Amino acid sequence: MVYDVAIIGSGPGGYVAAIRAGQLGKKVLLVEKDKLGGVCLNYGCIPSKAIIHIAHLYRKIKWMNEIGLAMGEIELDYAKIKSWKEQVVDRLRKGIKFLLDSYGVEQIQGNAKIFEGGKIEVEGKSFDTKNIIIATGSSPLELPNLKIDGKDVLDSTAALELTELPKRLLVVGGGAIGLELGCAFQNFGSELFVVEIMDQLLPGFDKEVSEVIKRNITKKGGHVYLNSKVVEVKKANGKINVVIDTQGKNEELEVDKILLSVGRKPNNQDINLKGLGVDKKGFVQVDEFQRTNLENVFAIGDITGPPFLAHRASKQGIVAAEVISGMKSAYDYRAIPSTFFTDPEIISIGKSQEEASKEREILVGKFPFLALGRALTQGSTEGFVKVIADKQSNVILGIQAVGEGVSELNGEATLAIEATLTLEDLGLVMHAHPTLSEALMESAENALRKAIHILNR
Numbered sequence: 001m002v003y004d005v006a007i008i009g010s011g012p013g014g015y016v017a018a019i020r021a022g023q024l025g026k027k028v029l030l031v032e033k034d035k036l037g038g039v040c041l042n043y044g045c046i047p048s049k050a051i052i053h054i055a056h057l058y059r060k061i062k063w064m065n066e067i068g069l070a071m072g073e074i075e076l077d078y079a080k081i082k083s084w085k086e087q088v089v090d091r092l093r094k095g096i097k098f099l100l101d102s103y104g105v106e107q108i109q110g111n112a113k114i115f116e117g118g119k120i121e122v123e124g125k126s127f128d129t130k131n132i133i134i135a136t137g138s139s140p141l142e143l144p145n146l147k148i149d150g151k152d153v154l155d156s157t158a159a160l161e162l163t164e165l166p167k168r169l170l171v172v173g174g175g176a177i178g179l180e181l182g183c184a185f186q187n188f189g190s191e192l193f194v195v196e197i198m199d200q201l202l203p204g205f206d207k208e209v210s211e212v213i214k215r216n217i218t219k220k221g222g223h224v225y226l227n228s229k230v231v232e233v234k235k236a237n238g239k240i241n242v243v244i245d246t247q248g249k250n251e252e253l254e255v256d257k258i259l260l261s262v263g264r265k266p267n268n269q270d271i272n273l274k275g276l277g278v279d280k281k282g283f284v285q286v287d288e289f290q291r292t293n294l295e296n297v298f299a300i301g302d303i304t305g306p307p308f309l310a311h312r313a314s315k316q317g318i319v320a321a322e323v324i325s326g327m328k329s330a331y332d333y334r335a336i337p338s339t340f341f342t343d344p345e346i347i348s349i350g351k352s353q354e355e356a357s358k359e360r361e362i363l364v365g366k367f368p369f370l371a372l373g374r375a376l377t378q379g380s381t382e383g384f385v386k387v388i389a390d391k392q393s394n395v396i397l398g399i400q401a402v403g404e405g406v407s408e409l410n411g412e413a414t415l416a417i418e419a420t421l422t423l424e425d426l427g428l429v430m431h432a433h434p435t436l437s438e439a440l441m442e443s444a445e446n447a448l449r450k451a452i453h454i455l456n457r
Helices: 014-023 038-043 045-066 078-102 156-160 176-188 207-219 310-324 353-359 373-378 406-418 423-428 438-447
Strands: 005-008 028-032 106-109 112-115 119-122 125-129 132-134 138-140 168-172 191-195 223-225 228-236 239-246 249-255 257-260 264-266 297-299 338-340 345-350 362-368 384-390 396-403
Touching (some): 014 028, 014 078, 014 310, 038 045, 038 078, 038 156, 045 078, 045 156, 156 176, 156 257, 168 176, 168 249, 176 191, 176 207, 176 257, 176 338, 191 228, 207 223, 207 345, 207 396, 239 257, 297 310, 345 406, 353 362, 353 384, 353 396, 362 438, 384 423, 384 438, 396 406, 396 438, 406 438
Parallel strands (some): 005 028, 005 132, 028 106, 132 297, 168 191, 168 257
Antiparallel strands (some): 138 264, 239 249, 338 345, 345 396, 362 384
């Protein structure tokens, strides 16, 4: 049998591509070496957000005790929480399998090797296909002096498998994955230490946003080391002693676990395709149709490089499936939404203030949650919404926000940039009161110096 398309990897790119190709009547083979849904569903996006949500509730219940809704002592059973998390993952995995089966997608578990001429080998069995979609994803990077062992030095997968909370947790790397889990464990009661080699958390993102995260971590008793790096790790008597070079001075910490989160590398070890175009880090290069430089070979998701986002992989998967099916489809990189479930949450769409200001004259509007009724009623006044626009045309170039619940603003913010809306367009839309979305309207109007609920300066 010759398949119309073989997809290697069933993460949020691979399984979505398989479903879309199945909808379009293609004969599809989907190969997964581990569990259906890939890293995102089983070890990343979904389980981490389940844990993060419970950690948020745990902190929120404590706050409720402070404002008059007393519920007494809270009993934390982390092993039971982990079990619930697995139930959530299992339910979603079954839902994906139902959809794949419904569209006639053949699924095989095993390690796939890709060869020239449309040849796929899975656990000794060969398969022929007209098209190949590489969706093999990425894996955590390690440091020369810090290797992941799954016991003391953890990646995000191992951190989510813990059955007991570490009393003292060191996160090496101030990016999204490390900070999301670090903030969750801190909300559960772990003492948090974060080491970042750059001069801000979340390097490359809005500095005002990252400063809110840093301030919130330290306010809750955590410790953030910027311009710092781990120089030595010593293990003895069940404890981990870590020497940190922080701005030229050494400091020693004693922790229970280390979460290493310093970037990701491509899973390209089984791609046996001569001449396949890759960059210097090994990520597969693609055009807007997700085509590689080799005929009938496509690539989607993390294997194509950053940003490492599930929704980006899914969009790329749809494009690849549609192009293979002869449809006019292409991936538009204009507005890729980033959402980080730190404490508080972050969204970033389009250009940051720093990026935009290097290219042109801009207008910046900002609205603080301290002036937002909905935020006050939730007891979550930390944060703001910021809108960046071109000064000449007022077209919105970027939107960033930080605060409790801002992940739900992502859709409107992305649409505003994707649809090339102006500040006037966003400001004219009537937003329900009291909601967090009012901050989008008010920040747009602040850029035009006509916001109602703050002084326009």
